[in-house]
Amino acid sequence: MEDTRQNAAPGEDEWQEKAGWERGEPFVRLSLAELNGLLESAFPGRSVEFAQSLGTGLSNSNYKIRMHGEERSYVLRIYRGDADVLRKEEAIARLVRSVVPVPAFLYTDASCARFPRPWALLEWHDGELLSSLRTTVSQEELASAAAALGRTLARVHAFPFQKAGLLGPELEIRTPMRLDEAMFTGFAEQSLMHGEAGRLLGSCRTEALWAMCRRHAGLLEEQPKVYSLIHSDFNGRNVLLAPDGAGGSEVTAVLDWEFAFAGPPLVDIGNMLRYEPAGSEFGRHFIRGYVQGGGVLPERWELKSKLADLIALLDLLNGAADAPNRAADLVRLIDRLLAEWA
Known part of the structure; x- marks a missing residue:
């Protein structure tokens, strides 16, 4: 039987998620x-x-x-x-x-x-991180994992909030916020023209990205009637999977809700697909599972999710002055974003 395990080195459009990123704070080491x-x-x-x-x-x-x-x-x-x-x-x-x-x-x-x-x-929950699993399993197993993750995310987004904002310890809206055109362009302009992100990107990338932001920002103007619980760090390093006993995969744990807030579901979708090239097999199965699980996608959801995730990328880049590995990875992600959507 042909071996379909993905042991090849990452190609030009594939690289390991957050590989080599510096920690934001030293690990607390205890004897x-x-x-x-x-x-x-x-x-x-x-x-x-x-x-x-x-x-x-x-x-x-x-x-x-x-x-x-x-x-x-x-x-x-x-x-x-x-x-x-x-x-x-x-x-x-x-x-x-x-x-x-x-x-x-x-x-x-x-x-x-x-x-x-x-x-x-x-x-403790048993399972393997998606970031590790995806380099060792077959395409069929990865497709099953992607669909299971989509269904799980749809269940996360089924918890509603009437307003968007940062959450307090009792899940109250502590700081209201809106992901709309004004917020998006304001944050992008501050990051690109006055923040560390613009310096790390360089003038050519900054000009191209700012033009892209202005061209597409209007897509974020339409706001959902009801907002959702957003994990905000929903990616391969925060989800555990295991075989489901029927030839597929199941999610055994969603970890690390530190950054969770109330907002638009496209934030989590953009995060999970951040490292995926447009139209990837993983992305197709993830979205299929999300819709099957009850998730709702707006028109032009793919570009809108990239714009929502761009806010996170710029925020991370603003804090990457002393983190060269993180900065290089973020710049590469933005290069691909520009190549696909500018």
């Missing part, structure tokens, strides 16, 4: 003794048998741990931000867990009394 002291309140009188740092995240610090005398594994999540981020993620987990696979929060400490940062103990 076994420090981990035992931290977890004493969650596991009184018990000790850690196994601890492994999970290096996939770029902001918070995560460990896989196992306690003596117990086969069950846990995730220790140490937050870089304040307690509100922990509370928001915990509230989202409670909200969606009946229809979206997410780790349950088993213990939290936001007091910073025993440790200078908020932290949480979460249940």
